[in-house]
Amino acid sequence: MGELLSNQVLWTAVLASVVAQLLKLFIYYWVERRWEWERLAETGGMPSSHSATVAALATGVGITEGVGSAFFAIAVVLAIIVMYDATGIRRAAGLHAERLNDLFEEFRAVFAHGPRPEPLKELLGHTYLEVAVGAVLGILFAFLSFTLV
Template identity: 35%
Template sequence: MLLALKLKLFKLFFNPVFLSCVFSWFFAQFIKTIINLCLRRIHSIGELFEYLVWQTGGFPSSHTALVTSLCTSVAFRNGIESDIFMLSACLMMITIRDALGVRRANGIHAKTINQMGKELSEKNIIKYKPIKEVLGHKPMEVVVGALLGFFIGLAFSTL
């Protein structure tokens, strides 16, 4: 029983679809981290780790890279007429729409609310604690993430 579980986990970690998803996400995060290091936005090891593993927003979109890689890999393995491809394509469309629209709009709103709160706080009208500004993506960040994901998915599917 335990041996069968280990074998299934081993197969998962060598599945080309899984590997393309993980690699595309990590590579996009790595590029984002290098860019922020060059722009001197990272000031500590903690911030470096946060950018490398967790930071959202920025160039390129790691979410878009991951779902595009998933969609590309599934298309090569199962064909574009398969149900699993349709599911991955829908997931890709939802993720990209969210990155460009909802998350971006929320970030803009949070920034405006924080600015208003800061001004009211400076005038001693209210005490204001800033809310988190969730970063969405600009269209170019999403396009580059999609291209990155497509080419990584293509590489893992054909090699």
């Protein structure tokens, strides 16, 4: 258990994710001028916490194991897959959910007694900017973490 608690690479990645999620809350407040606590648990938005997590993980592995190591290669490939998925499949699923929700609203307007399905979650993926900001945040966070400790 002591090894797990002292794993700096792991905790750097976890804390980068937490910081990114907290930033979402404050960015939303700055833009909308209201708190929306649900932002702490959402998967989409600025910045991408998934990107921050895997970028911090890959950077931490690169710092501790070297950029020529197999561990670094694995971490970088994982990071690329996660970030690609965030801007691709998850983003497309969010856009589909948005359009389906619009269709349900139109259907309700025409048929007052129609079905009332629960709205689909729309904020699933990320724009390229959200992923890039998350990745930069993760990299900077890892360098800070390993520099200060």
